[in-house]
Amino acid sequence: MDLETRTHAEHADELRLWLRLLSCSQHIEQLVSRRLRVQHGTTLPRFDLMAQLERHPEGLLMRELSARMMVSGGNVTGITDQLEARGDVQRLADPSDRRAWRVQLTAQGRRAFLAMAAEHEEWIVEAFAGLNPSEIKSLLKLLSKLKTHAASLAANSMEETTT
């Protein structure tokens, strides 16, 4: 029995839901990536990294940054190098650990990020404009339930790897 046949049989809804979730993420990421490139000459992973730093004015260690990134497709060290070359972030030695570097937004980086973030917010509102406010509330609730369950499974799967 091939994938298509099985998909239409037993667990049709879960597989279809997973593919639909991925499609939605893909379309929105595509829209945001393209506009960031055309209107701001930057990339989604760079924007994402700056967003994480903006929430942590004290700076973040490289491994904290990696763990917090929301989009894939970028190596954190490489993106940090690019942003440092543009003057948008700086690396600071961590006084408590000589081998660790903290990354921080510069004042210029923070201004650049806030300007992009305001537009990014409008694009996201536009992306979800096909849903009315009560549909948005329902979707938030359903995804919250999904997230809690999936996060605990993902965390447990780390132990599967090491045993």
Added chain:
Amino acid sequence: MDLETRTHAEHADELRLWLRLLSCSQHIEQLVSRRLRVQHGTTLPRFDLMAQLERHPEGLLMRELSARMMVSGGNVTGITDQLEARGDVQRLADPSDRRAWRVQLTAQGRRAFLAMAAEHEEWIVEAFAGLNPSEIKSLLKLLSKLKTHAASLAANSMEETTT
């Protein structure tokens, strides 16, 4: 006004929804990636590429494959090379275009894929097990509406780039 403050103000729900959607995808991708690696010694992009080929027994051109991939983080030519070296796919010259190559699953690749797909299906069912059947139906419906709207915006944004 910083991102956090703005997030809690005007368009709180849309931004929160976008981050939640990304988190859900991330957790499920993480779970599936880890199990594919530990249990089958393969990666999610390889599995995804094989899934696309399984639906197209006649084979796909490289650019068709790129367009159909559901996960990011892999270069299609590189993944095809790896799968060809394992004997799971083959490249065939396209009779209608001498410069184009079609990629096809081999019989061995098809068997390997179907074995993984059966387990993958169980993992996806497990990932969505936090939702009951009626919640799954609602989520399918809401995401379908979101997908239609986001896909048309993403398609239009291609024209923004070229004008």
